[in-house]
Amino acid sequence: MKIYISVILMMATITFYAQETNDQYQKWSAGRPDGHAPISVMGDHMHGKGEWMFSYRYMHMNMGDLKLGSDDTTTDSALNNYMVTPTNMPMNMHMLGAMFAPSDKITLMVMFNYLSMEMEHLTRMGGAFTTEVSGFGDVNLALLYKFFNKNQQTLHGQLGFSIPTGSITESDVTPASTPNETELPYPMQLGSGTFDPNLALTYLGQNASISWGSQVKGVFRIGENDREFRYGNRYNLNNWLAIKVADWLSFSARLEGLIIGEIEGTDPNLNPMMVITADTTNSGGTFMNGGVGCNIYLPTGALKNLRFGFELAAPLYQDLNGLQLKNKETLTFGAQYAF
Structure with a gap:
């Protein structure tokens, strides 16, 4: 938490200094292909008074193979301590979003998502099975406030929270539960089960041919859900060019x-000795991820302000708490239309 606050203060100081020391007055503009961040970054921009924007994003994330901390490990090693280990987990997420600006200073945002996930397993006895879930996740609401837009730089803050509409009681049939369904471990649930506030601060800058940005964001888990647990807080710092x-x-x-x-x-309802994903010591970690992508923007014509984004990302470093599937590639594609 202290690191998160320090980064916010540092960003605010740098951008305020840049605002005051540049004599040229020219607003930052979203009306160019790089006027939005890479498509994987949410809440990166604001809108002018009365403007709407609708968006669709598709994200595919794959996890596979095992890590213990920052070191690769094997399924045989995992099965020495657990009856079952996952081997692969693909996830697909569809996200629908809307933004509306009641004023030049304030933009409101809502995001809905639909997830589908599979998890492949091996058992100590040599068997294999797959569990599957799909459904709507938590709904996210946010208010964005613009602090300034000057000298081709802008700074805005975000205050939001999630509504726990996603299920935390998803179940499926496993070899140990056949023919009945049993509740699935934490990574296979669709929501958090808690009202989770989030805070973010986003800085953007641009010149004639280059743009850059930085966003620090925190998601804070408060209270305890109906299943007597809560997911860990989430802090991330995104920088892009x-x-x-x-x-x-x-x-x-x-x-x-x-x-x-x-x-x-x-x-x-979960037995932490059965499978590694039911053991809460095997959750969370520290990551550094890198991504490359492109934005396509239609500046004129009947579909003016329609844009498409694509990004392929992968972990550069990951140090996981305990024993977990490691993150692999993430593909994000999206379309945004403002009017």
Whole structure:
């Protein structure tokens, strides 16, 4: 938490100094392909009074193989301590979002998502099985407030929270429960079960052909859900640089630092000795991720302000708490239309 506050203060100081020391008065503009951050970054921009924007994003994330801390390990090693180990977990997420600006200073945002996940397993006896879940996740609401837009730089804050509409009681049939379904471990649940506030601060800058940005964000888990646990807090710092190569095209590179806290509490329906994903000591970690992508923007015509974004990201470093599947590639594609 102290690190999170320090980063916010540092960003605010740097951007305020830049605002005061540049004599040229020119507003930062979203009307160019690099006027939005890479498509994987949420809440990166604001809108003018009366403007709406609707968006769709698709994200595919894959996890596979095992890590113990920062070191690779084997399924055989995991099965020495647990009856079951996961081997692979693909996840697909569809996100629908809307933004509306009642004034030049304030933009309101809402985000809905639909998830589908699979987890493949091996048992100590040599068997294999797969569990699957799908459904709607938590709904996210936020208010964005613009502090300034001057000298081709802008700074805005975000205050939001999630509504726990996603299920935390998803179940499926496993070899040990056949023919009945049993509740699945934490990574296979669709929501958090708690009202989770979030805070963010985003700085953007640009010149004639290059744009850059930085966003620090924290998601804070408060209270305890109906299953007597809560997920760990989440802190991330995103930095990106984009090059505008045409009025309709830009390319971007992104670097993210991410810290996820360990799950607190224990779901009484889960046996932590059965599978590694039911043991809360095997949750959370520290990550550094990198991504490359592009934005396509239509500056004129009947579909003016329609844009498409694409990004491929992968972990550069990960140090996991306990024994977990390691993160692999993440693919994000999206479309945004403002009017």
